[in-house]
C-alpha cells in the first residue's frame with residue numbers, strides 16, 4: 001500500500017530552472033536580484049507597502065518582535081496563544097515576556113475576549129492558516145504582530161493576509177502552502193518598522209552606509225534569505241491561488257466524507273481559509289489513532305500547546321479550551337500533491353476507526 005504522507009512540496013521543472021539560473025549567475029547568497037523581485041511581488045500580491053524576505057518563519061517572528069520593541073522604546077509583554085506551533089511563544093519569550101492565552105473553542109483562534117490587561121502587544125496566530133478576526137483584535141488599539149506563518153493565500157474581508165496587522169510574519173518552510181525550502185517573509189505598511197526590520201535582519205547595518213563601510217546602528221542578526229530560496233519562492237508564489245483553490249476543494253472532500261462525529265474548525269464570516277492544515281476534533285484517543293494510521297502508512301499529526309511543553313510548562317494560567325482542542329485534534333494530510341483518492345482512503349480509515 002502506498003504511503004499517504006502528511007506533507008509533500010510541489011517542486012517541479014520551473015523551480016529547478018529558477019535555481020539553476022540563480023546558481024549559473026553566481027547568485028548563491030543574498031546578493032542576487034531574486035530577493036528584491038520576490039519582495040516586490042509579495043507587496044503587489046498581498047497589497048502591502050513593504051516586504052522583507054528572511055531565512056525562515058521563526059526568524060521573521062524574532063526580527064519583527066525586536067523591531068516592534070525598538071519602535072515602542074520599551075520592554076514588551078506580548079499576549080500569544082498557547083495553541084500554536086511552539087515558535088510563536090518561543091519568539092515572544094526570546095524578545096520580551098510571553099503572556100500565554102487561551103483560544104476560542106470554535107475557531108481555535110484568539111479573540112478580544114481572550115486578552116488580559118497589562119500587555120504591550122498582541123501576537124495573534126492564524127491557526128492552520130485561518131485568519132483571525134483582525135477587526136476584533138485591532139479594536140483594542142494595541143500593536144499587533146501576527147504570526148501568519150501558515151496563512152499565505154488566506155484572506156480577511158477579501159484581502160490577502162499581510163496588510164491587516166502592524167506586522168505579519170510568514171513561513172516558507174517545505175510543508176507550507178508555498179515554500180522556498182526554508183524561508184520567511186515579514187510584511188508591514190509602516191515604513192519606520194520596515195527600516196528597523198531591514199537593518200535587524202542584516203547585522204543592524206546603518207541604512208545609508210557607504211558600500212565599503214561596516215557600520216551598525218543597533219543589535220542585529222543575519223536572517224537573510226538566499227537568492228536560491230527567493231528564486232524558488234517566486235515560482236511558488238505564481239501558483240499560490242491555484243494551491244489554495246485546490247486545498248479548498250480537498251477540504252470539501254474531507255468535510256463531505258468524514259464520519260459525522262468529527263468536529264471541524266469553524267470559519268468566522270470575514271475569513272477565507274487557505275487550509276495549510278485540515279484539523280478535526282475526535283472523541284477517540286489521538287495517539288492510538290495516529291499509531292493505527294501509521295500501521296496503514298497514513299500519516300497524521302497532533303499539536304501540543306506551549307503551556308504543556310518544557311520551557312513554558314506549568315508556568316502560567318489555565319487554558320481549558322486549548323486543553324480540550326489539543327487533546328482531541330488530528331491534523332489530516334492536505335498537501336499540494338495529495339489526490340482525491342488518497343483523501344477518500346483517509347476518510348475510509350477514519351470511518352472504520354472512529
Ligand SMILES: Cc1ncc(COP(=O)(O)O)c(C=O)c1O
Nearest residue numbers: 056057058085087149171172173
Ligand atoms: C504557526 C507557526 N509559527 C511559526 C512557524 C515557524 O516557521 P519556520 O518553520 O519557517 O521557522 C511555523 C512553521 O513551522 C508555524 O506553523
